Amino acid sequence: QVQLVQSGAEVKKPGASVKVSCKVSGYTLSELSMHWVRQAPGEGLEWMGGFDLEENKKVYAQKFQGRVTMTEDTSTDTAYMELSGLRSDDAAVYYCAIPAPPADFTYYFDYWGQGTLVTVSS
């Protein structure tokens, strides 16, 4: 059974960066295809980026390109999502999510972290 445990809530000023972590247990990070999804207050889900199995590389939504960086530390099985140049409309709950391994030909998210609330306020 896979578990994804995210870091705690963050409060950041406009223009700052935030780095959210997602600790994996039950599998090693290298076996997983990690994705990040966010949800602004009262709004819907928005895919930010993740591992493209067909192209065998990380892909970011165009909206976030240049501001988002997704990394992995395989020694601790922890994935990170860093978003820079924060604006008020970046205030949201950020989720890590994965297809159940093995992820080949799997185009949905079986497991989700509990979410990390990021508040952007001066």
Add this chain to the structure above:
Amino acid sequence: QSALTQPASVSGSPGQSITISCTGTSSDVGGYNYVSWYQQHPGKAPQLIIYDVNNRPSGVSNRFSGSKSGNTASLTISGLQAEDEADYYCSSYTTNRTPLYVFGTGTKVTVL
């Protein structure tokens, strides 16, 4: 790439059936059989309830079913129960490399 279109709200009485639509384009819903549905209760993470248009993960009630016709996918909840009151989101893999996935606008289901 715009979000998939869902009705903002759907309601029904206990025991009734309701259907939520999810309309996209030939680049997403119509292009692949990779439509999934998620249930989200307030303050909780989304939970997968349907994948690949009409498949249920283990442990999900058979009261949930999915279908697709052209660019529109649908989620039907039969025998509506109080615990089904939640937000529901569809999602589709896309032909674009970015974004890879697009979600629906979300539907609030109310059990009367």
